[in-house]
Amino acid sequence: MLAGRKQSIAPLSVEAQGATVETLLSSSEYREFAEEDFDPTQYATRVIQAPTDSPYHGLDITTSLAKLSFGIDHLNKHIQEQVSTHYEDLLQQVSGLSDIEGILASVKQGVHSLNTSLHRVRDKVLTPYQDMQDRTLQLERIQTTAEILRRLIRFMYLLRRLDVQLPGGERELPKAALTVCELIEIAQDPELDGIDIVDAEKPGVMQAKQKITTDGEELLHRGMAMQNQTDIAAGLQVFFNLNQLAAETKTVCDGMLHAITQEMQMALDPVAVNREIKESSPPRRNVGSPAAIVQAVTPVKLWTRVEHLMDVIYDNANKVYQMYRVLKRKKDSATHKLFADEVAEGLESDLLDYFWRGLSTSFERELRLGTKSSQGLLHEFQTGYPRLLRLVHNVFTRLSVANGADFSSDGQIPDSILVLQSLSPLETSYLSRSLSRLLEPINAAFPDRIGLAIRMPPSRDDVDKVIRTLGSELEAAKFDPHLLQAVARNASKAIKMYWTKCEQYCNVDANLQQIVTAGTATHGQLLVIESINCLWYMQDGVYKVLTEFSGSGLDDTFNEILKGISRALQGMVEPLFSQITREFESSILKIHKEDLASRFASPTRGQSESSTSQYVGEFASKVRWVHRELLSKLQCGDESREWIRSLGRRIVEYFLRHASLVRPADEGVGRLLASDMTHLEFVLSQWFAALGMKLDRDLGDSYKALRAFRHMPFLDIPQVTALRTSQNVPPSIIIHHLLARAHPHMPFPTLLYAWSEAQYSDWLDARSEDEALQILARCLDAYAAEIRQKGGVPRPEYNAAVQMLKEIAAEK
Template sequence: MLKILQVQHLQKVLVKKRDPVSHVCFIDEIIKDGQPDILYTFWTDVTGTLSDDFHRATEASSFLKQAFEGEYPKLLRLYNELWRRLQQYSTSLLGALTSSGGLDMPLDITTAEVESQDLFTHGKHDYNPEKALKDSLQPYEAAYLSKSLSRLFDPINLVFPIGGRNPPSNDELESIIKTISSELNVASVDPNLSLAVAKNAAKTIQLFCVKSEQLLCTQGDASQVIGPLTEGQRRNVTVVNTLYRLQQAVAKIISALGACPPAAVDALLSSLEGVQALMSSAVQPLLQSVSDSIEAIIITLHQEDFSGPLSSPDKPDVPCSLYMKELQGFISRVMADYFKHFQCVDFVYDNTESIAQRAIELFLRHASLLRPLGEGGKMRLAADFAQMEMAVAPLCRRVSDLGKPYRMLRSFRPLLFQASELIASSPTVGDLIPYSTVLHFLFTRAPSELRSPHQRAEWSIARYSQWLDDHPSERDRLSLIRGALEAYVQLVRARQGKEFASIYPIMLQLLQRATSAAQGPKA
């Protein structure tokens, strides 16, 4: 060991020391003719000898070969301890030599500078002796990693037999998780080994996802929302719950890894993103079916009569429209019949909240397109606005968490009873509620000859709603609305009318403001 330390310090000093006259580094003089530096030559000989000795020993003894491969982390730990001891002795020896005068330090190099020279990069060589020492064990590392991957894959292949239709049980999943944890813990003796085993663990999680995906039901009964859970839906729920438990367990393992290399943590976290993506894919058909059903219910508001006057005391209005009762009942039922079986509550809400937002946006869209709308209809529609909050409540943690759609719902309701001039000048218009939505609503206050955009195009409400989905740009929507207003102007002029409806100039002024806003500020 003393010889190793002497060579190390000789290399360090030669790298730092320069000729006082020519200022040429001493190491440059040694390697100027293409000769390798001292440390490179010495460690090449040492590691080559170690590799040869290990090879001969393991070739002669299968027991020794199995021990080196199976207990590689222990062997690597011994190497790491050897290197730490070398570094410790190096520091001690340097101090002793310096204090005794045995190492004549030049004026341009300090003890700290010599001591900090761990990786030697000079001339043609970029050489790390610690890495070279560990590289002599490379065959055993490769064999260990291969066996480690087999240990990780074996329990997964066991619980996902060919032709099987059931996800792993809790006990089987626990066995897989323990195997992952054990392999990562054993590999924690070395950062590079930790990274390699973490990549193996990530492959294991990916394999689990592939096997789980093969169990998912993708047929029509996976998305039905008419009757109770089908067998395929139950299996999908179980697969998602199993993936969720795996995700939570691996996340817990990651948090307990301690001084694990960041790259290893990233590999594991990346594999968990795959788990999350598969969970989302598994529930997507059901979510889409629920969203489509909600839209189909909301659009039926056009089949109800909102044209009536204010009700008399002996004929009070119903507190809630029929479509709204159906909507509330449907949402409550699907949450109870389908989504309550998922254990991943936050995951479910993250997905159903987007359905709630979409439901509110559709309700506002169709409420603004509703015509004719009488005073009694306004009162009933206002009640529906309040009931809408109750309808979507099961889909979210709190209705107020739904963000802009919730604020639009709250802001639009007072507009039902305001004068048209006040609506057009409301600060919420354009800022919170889109101009196109408010213009749609103002059509309901116009005479029948001032037709809504979908009436002018002779589209059904359903087709127009789809067009609005396909054209989210306000510029496109305003262009269609402008066409409806221009068609009205042509109609009035064709019959030689003397004046336009009182709502027309209000709508035209609002449209001009909206068009200017849609075009953005001028350069």
């Protein structure tokens, strides 16, 4: 009821009051008092202090108080107006308060009833809860006590078991270690602190642990020394049961590294080496004995110490490998985790990696200190680096045989890479000295002859020294693929320097290389010949040396060396043979200056005068001179014959080309050409016979074409075209002959393009056989066009040439 009355009255009152409040708040005089954070004290302070931004600035306190009093009176007046205006609503509000009091009384009675019920429920629940809480606490205490008692019983049981296991010897040692580990774990429980039985037994348990640890160490060391994996496994199991596997493994490994380091210090200590020499050397009777004896003994003593050091490294490394093999096989029976993985977690790396890293670090440090303090030690290790490297390889080879270690692709055990890296400074020095040794005989073979008028090429003895040095350096490094590769690179540099110097020796004035068939060969020509011989001898010697090292992974390097020598040799040979070829070609070109037709038709010439042309005699004299002065001095084995074979083929092919251009190609001129070819063949045969060669065997198809061309002027046209397949005569030669037969009716390329025979020949050298046939086809087309224009009949030579070109095109 009250709620209904409030709902009917409140909206009007609230609406009217809200409008009044808004009207008051809109006034600047009351806005500050309506703020939520209004503080009277701060307001009074501002009024008293009256800052410049305050409305009371410049007023005294009395005026401010009067202003406040006026505001209060204004508010009171406004309140009275509101009361007088809404008195009916206020009376209705007062009349509804009696109904609200009745409702409140009933609510209070209900709340009292609810509290009474709550007290009754709490009394029923609280007592059982407190009882259960007490019983639960008692149960927890009973369980805790029972657990402590159980641990005490277990502790006593383990003590009795330990008393039985300790006298059991090495067989019971792992079990005793497991028992002691559990006893220590129980004794360290904070809940058992202060229990007399536990405190009394703690010293005995620790003594048992110490004894088990000592016996386990002895068992482990004895197993590694005797290579007994059963003892090693038992020792490792002891420390695994003691939760000390990683720590003990690290201790054993560090002990081995310390022993090796001490041995390194002894082996690489120059003072100790000299002291040992003095102690072992007999007293000198002769005061003037040479000091070289001591210097000879020092390397022996040094290498003896190094060999002993390698034996120590092998012994300790073999022990580590034995232990590692056992760790890789054994695993935790509960978690099936390998012992090796647990050790790796404790060492933060693999056991073998930890050992070899520590050894390589110590080896590098001791080598650096030893060589820094003694120049003699440094010199001995630099010059004898292969021996040191061989000793290191021997260690890992023995380890691989004993433990089955795997080799990498370059023939090295992966573990050896760390140790070999510590030798890198010595390797660098050795390779530098090795390169110097390789370059020394080369520099001696090419002395600096500035100021001398005559330069001399290296002799065979100089080349032999280079080859012997090369073989010696490769032989010293062949046991190690990496070192052999490095030495091979040095050899490549040295040999490249050799052929570079040879090329420089051949760079003489071009005028000195001109071939003049009168007199003897010039010094420049002989220098080129000797340089070629020496470079070929070097190539042959290097090939024999490198053949001994084939299959060692250096085939690519060796092939590059041989290819480089071959390119250099070819670069020296080609200019010489090009000059010789030009001389021979200049004589053959004079065939076009011979008036063969006039010679054959002239009745005043005798048979002897007309049998041989002048150019053939000139060619023969040049061949004899070149053979005597130049080619007979080439001593390059089969390659000399190959060069001469290529020269002979070029001469024959060049002669056939220009002989086929001789016009007219009738029987009379053919007889003269046949005579010239017979003499040419005789000259070439004598030349080749002097070199142990034969024309038919060494010139092949070129010689057959020469023999066939001799009879070509006397054959019918079908027989001539058949020579292309029967005697391998080039088609361009046959078409030249057909054009020469039809002279002057069918044009030659020289006439069609206004070329000389030499220019046409140069054009043919720069083009292929197909391009030569194309230009000859243009000549035939020009002839055919002229015949069609005149309305004549083509000559049979034209028909034969066109038919042959068609056959060649069909074959392609």
